[in-house]
Amino acid sequence: MEAAKFLSDAALRPWLDELAxxxxxxxxxxxxxxxxxxxxxxxKPLDLSRDATIPPKNPVFPACEELMRYSYAKNPExxxxxxxxxxxxxxxxxxxxxxxxxCGARGFTIFDRVYLTQRIRDPYYGARRxxxxxxxxxxxxxxxxxxxxxxxxxxxxxxxxxxxxxPVAGGYVAEAVTEKGSDLLKSTHMADAGGREKEALxxxxxxxxxxxxxxxxxPAPKSLLAVFDDQDFWVDMSAKCISCxxxxxxxxxxxxxxxxxxxRGLDGSRxxxxxxxxxxxxxxxxxxxxxxxxxxxxLKNRVGHKFSYYPDIHGGVIACCGxxxxxxxxxxxxxxxxxxxxxxxxxxxxxxx
Amino acid sequence: MQPLDVIKExxxxxxxxxxxxIGWQRGFDPLHATPLFMRKPEDVDRLIWGPLNIYNTxxxxxxxxxxxxxxVVKGCDSRSVVQLIQEKLVKREDVVIFGLPCAGVVDLTKxxxxxxxxxxxxAVDHSGETLKLTTPEGEKSLAxxxxxxxxxxxxxxxxxxxxxxxxxEPIAPxxxxxxxxxxxxxxxxxxxxxxxxxxxxxxxxxCIRCYACRNSCPMCxxxxxxxxxxxxxxxxxxxxxxxxxxxxxxxxATHLAGRCTExxxxxxxxxxDIPILAxxxxxxxxxxELFDYQAGVDPxxxxxxxxxxxxxxxxxxxxW
Numbered sequence: 001m002e003a004a005k006f007l008s009d010a011a012l013r014p015w016l017d018e019l020a021x022x023x024x025x026x027x028x029x030x031x032x033x034x035x036x037x038x039x040x041x042x043x044k045p046l047d048l049s050r051d052a053t054i055p056p057k058n059p060v061f062p063a064c065e066e067l068m069r070y071s072y073a074k075n076p077e078x079x080x081x082x083x084x085x086x087x088x089x090x091x092x093x094x095x096x097x098x099x100x101x102x103c104g105a106r107g108f109t110i111f112d113r114v115y116l117t118q119r120i121r122d123p124y125y126g127a128r129r130x131x132x133x134x135x136x137x138x139x140x141x142x143x144x145x146x147x148x149x150x151x152x153x154x155x156x157x158x159x160x161x162x163x164x165x166x167p168v169a170g171g172y173v174a175e176a177v178t179e180k181g182s183d184l185l186k187s188t189h190m191a192d193a194g195g196r197e198k199e200a201l202x203x204x205x206x207x208x209x210x211x212x213x214x215x216x217x218x219p220a221p222k223s224l225l226a227v228f229d230d231q232d233f234w235v236d237m238s239a240k241c242i243s244c245x246x247x248x249x250x251x252x253x254x255x256x257x258x259x260x261x262x263x264r265g266l267d268g269s270r271x272x273x274x275x276x277x278x279x280x281x282x283x284x285x286x287x288x289x290x291x292x293x294x295x296x297x298x299l300k301n302r303v304g305h306k307f308s309y310y311p312d313i314h315g316g317v318i319a320c321c322g323x324x325x326x327x328x329x330x331x332x333x334x335x336x337x338x339x340x341x342x343x344x345x346x347x348x349x350x351x352x353x
Numbered sequence: 354m355q356p357l358d359v360i361k362e363x364x365x366x367x368x369x370x371x372x373x374x375i376g377w378q379r380g381f382d383p384l385h386a387t388p389l390f391m392r393k394p395e396d397v398d399r400l401i402w403g404p405l406n407i408y409n410t411x412x413x414x415x416x417x418x419x420x421x422x423x424x425v426v427k428g429c430d431s432r433s434v435v436q437l438i439q440e441k442l443v444k445r446e447d448v449v450i451f452g453l454p455c456a457g458v459v460d461l462t463k464x465x466x467x468x469x470x471x472x473x474x475x476a477v478d479h480s481g482e483t484l485k486l487t488t489p490e491g492e493k494s495l496a497x498x499x500x501x502x503x504x505x506x507x508x509x510x511x512x513x514x515x516x517x518x519x520x521x522e523p524i525a526p527x528x529x530x531x532x533x534x535x536x537x538x539x540x541x542x543x544x545x546x547x548x549x550x551x552x553x554x555x556x557x558x559x560c561i562r563c564y565a566c567r568n569s570c571p572m573c574x575x576x577x578x579x580x581x582x583x584x585x586x587x588x589x590x591x592x593x594x595x596x597x598x599x600x601x602x603x604x605x606a607t608h609l610a611g612r613c614t615e616x617x618x619x620x621x622x623x624x625x626d627i628p629i630l631a632x633x634x635x636x637x638x639x640x641x642e643l644f645d646y647q648a649g650v651d652p653x654x655x656x657x658x659x660x661x662x663x664x665x666x667x668x669x670x671x672x673w
Contacts, residue, residue, distance in 0.1 A: 064593035328471070333387035
């Protein structure tokens, strides 16, 4: 990979203006009291003051995407017979997502192991993933709900990003992580890093050192299985949960979806929308049987999936990026860190059979 | 003995006969409290009281139907308990109510406007004349009037409306205080219909359809069987359009007309801070004008949907 570049504060907007001419550009912007990723508008300010309320996953995995449209045409000679026209909708165009944080970009590498495998390739996700580039901002500070270092990441992790920007005096040191990233850095707005790499490196270590020591989550997969049937434990852990979808919809690593047909008369469209494992309807069977009838069952599944079942089949990789959105945006302050640690403690305290 | 200690003692005494008692404890950082479910005497030690107890404990009551539970309440929370009892959704004999006088709770969204990141507050002191926060940018001292929740600025119910155990000196309501909620509704009503629709479309754009507004609502008791999520009848599609998002707000506000106790949990719970409480307040205003009824303030009053009059006093049904 080529040498690092320097993007001065003054060159940031011109560079974004330039990117916006070639790609759909998405940036963090303030809407009301929230920070959301929205289409770039040269007239509106960016908000890079803190990690966005909403994660940057929409461009590769939209909250709602139309997979295909269809329409029926009745045969006037034989009204019982209907012809069907199908129109598959393939995602088009390239997108650049600017200003997410390392945790958010790392999030969808969790999806890759599920949607882009040797055996199965999700064409919609694949197309979006290939045509989307992430320009990520390394964190200089960490917050009370940040725990990226618990799950094998760091405030300057490049996993999932194409370009990493590290704040230094007067601008950012820009490093290309992928080929896509180096293309984005081929711009007259980029200067030579001119020895600023050291300053960037120091900033990265400072952010990492500011984090408190991470507990060992090694025992988590086994512990969560050990407490699987401990209903009292899960009732206790889920007591305050109100079963809304804030945690899952704000999670950079949640990838469950729902498929529905929305029909109006003879026309319809097939939608894929984010699903929410905290909802009663999640995996509800057509018979009416619900394998996870209470919020205790559902929260167990959410935590278990991220910290036990997924790591078990994906080489120990935890399906959580430690961004802390599920904690800080939870209406009642459910803390996933607390639940994982409590499960380890509970499993250890249990007499071995 | 401090009022909180008196209440803790009462809770410990009552615990053996109850499934649990719902209150608040410190959460993941000094600024965030979190609901507490006390089942064992030692759990009671963690109970806190103060301006960070933002959650409405009554929200959990309908989830405990058929069990006896205790609930620690602020005045506004007690309104929800009263309304639940009036609507026969909770039995009075199944709930033990513990009350303390409440001076108000903070609105963390308002606090957030004064700091770069709410998630980086490392210490909080709420015992003084101002709310003091320690942040990476230094010490911040915020005037209480700037951070109280709107409902607290015009609060008429600082003390539990009904309770089995109450400790502390009741706080008298302040009359003629600012009523930001009324100001907000007046501003919205001054808009031309097209502008008003554009306002809501812009606000709802960032809605993620998580239903935190619905699930945090103490009066939303359909829970897992909400018509917003049924496929048959198909009131709402899965599209994430502004139309669908606003439609749900209309469903919610309509179902809460005259039932909403204006605790503000819907708006507080919204992860993207959409100011949706105004819709419920407006519906309540209409119910007050038509039926002279306010939810949850009088245990003896009959909710409008629980009665029938051939001729309503304030509805002109025949005189067109």
